[in-house]
Amino acid sequence: MRTTIIPAQITTVEDRVAGDFSLSQILILMVPVFGSAIIYILFYPSMKMVLYKIGLIIGLIILFGILALRIKGKIVAMWLFDLVRFQLRPKYYVFDKNESFGRQIDLSQIVKSQIAKKTKVKKEREIELKLLEIIRLEEMVASGKVALRYQFNKKAYEK
Secondary structure (H helix, E strand, O other): OOOOOOOHHHHOOOOEEEOOEEHHHHHHHHHHHHHHHHHHHHOOOOOOOOHHHHHHHHHHHHHHHHHOOEEOOEEHHHHHHHHHHHHOOOOOOOOOOOOOOOOOOOHHHHHHHHHHOOOOOHHHHHHHHHHHHHHHHHHHHHHOOOOOOOOOOHHHOOO
16 A cells, blocks of 8 residues: 655645635634524514614624634634633643652651551452562662563464
8 A cells, every 4th residue: 555645734724615714714704693593583572683683693793703814824713712721721830750660759658557557358468568569679670779671471472
């Protein structure tokens, strides 16, 4: 099968559907059409044109007309979306590795907590002891005094 690499310039070009309008601009401009139909049908008096309905419809057309404009090649709605996303981003970042490797773990507190949790169930004690062994192994590997090598069984790959 023959494959071809597509240059990035081709994939980032926005398609024009009608004139200078892209698909997203046309969708933004269709919102006031459906919105005005909903206002005309649902608001009191139903199915009659009243002055406040005309005001709401004109307001919708102006608002979404502004959102569909292009500034520096980007739609105003996208600028607004980026601005809101920027304002809602986290203000403080806390670095957390989410791994036990490389952390300073106080083993004395873990041992004290295990001594305090003397349980009668034998399985739970085995799980806690395995945790201690894993922590000690990670500390030995992290210290650099012990070399670690993984060796896989060749039979597992032969099928």
